[in-house]
Amino acid sequence: MRVRGTITAIDGNTVSIKSRDSKDLKLELTDKTVVATAKAITLADLKPGDTVGVTSTRNAEGRLTARAVHTIPATVAEGHGAWDLLPDSLMTNARIASAVKATGSHTLTVEYKDGSQTFIVPDGTPIVTTITADRSALKVGEYVFFGGTMGTNGKLSTGRIQVSKDGVRPPQ
Numbered sequence: 001m002r003v004r005g006t007i008t009a010i011d012g013n014t015v016s017i018k019s020r021d022s023k024d025l026k027l028e029l030t031d032k033t034v035v036a037t038a039k040a041i042t043l044a045d046l047k048p049g050d051t052v053g054v055t056s057t058r059n060a061e062g063r064l065t066a067r068a069v070h071t072i073p074a075t076v077a078e079g080h081g082a083w084d085l086l087p088d089s090l091m092t093n094a095r096i097a098s099a100v101k102a103t104g105s106h107t108l109t110v111e112y113k114d115g116s117q118t119f120i121v122p123d124g125t126p127i128v129t130t131i132t133a134d135r136s137a138l139k140v141g142e143y144v145f146f147g148g149t150m151g152t153n154g155k156l157s158t159g160r161i162q163v164s165k166d167g168v169r170p171p172q
Contacts, residue, residue: 002084002172003027003156004145007138007163014155015138027148028155029135036130037137037165043069043099043106043127051076054092054110055085055171056119064090066108066119068171071129078112085172092117126171130162137163145170 003025009016015027046052046069053076055068067086076093083091094110094117106121138144143164148156162170 001148001150001156002145003148004085004172005143007140007142007144009140010138015144015161017144026155027146027161028151028153028157029161030157033158034160035133035135035137036160036162037133038128038162038168038170039131039165040168041071041127041129043108043121045129046071046096046099046127048096048098050096052094052096052110053172054094054108054117054119055083056090056092056117057086057088059120064117064119066121066125069108069121069125069127070171078114080112080115080117091172092119126169128168128171130170133163133165137165139163143169145172 005017005019008018013029017025019025051072051074053070053072054066056064056066059065078093080092083089094112097109097111100107108121109118146158146161148158
């Protein structure tokens with residue numbers, strides 16, 4: 001399950017989270033849990049060949065409009081499909097083919113094994129990378145995103161948790 005929410009408490013290895021749908025969740029950290037903080041970058045920081053995830057929706061004309069762009073490891077599976085950030089949103093994991101500045105926005109074209117997509121990237125679209133951090137980045141009030149598994153003990157576990165830093169939130 002994908003979890004988006006705000007840290008409400010930390011007690012040892014247990015992080016309490018209020019999810020975006022108002023559920024109280026407990027995440028059990030292990031020695032192998034990786035913590036990463038979000039850092040804002042610009043489209044100019046991205047180059048052809050870089051691997052990104054683009055969260056998008058379709059505009060009134062049916063064109064894909066980026067709602068967020070974030071760097072991802074090249075090892076993440078490529079593709080294009082449904083996503084749960086917003087109603088009718090999509091996620092595309094792919095390599096950048098080109099980025100072009102247009103009046104008031106940019107276009108970003110990405111390529112993946114089975115195709116390509118071109119996105120309108122309006123000015124102000126969050127563009128983020130992540131930086132490996134330690135557990136001190138996990139603080140009450142910070143926003144988190146992770147994919148987790150619910151254990152029989154009622155606690156979630158994850159291999160990686162992304163956390164906001166300096167007001168920059170993980171955009172997924």
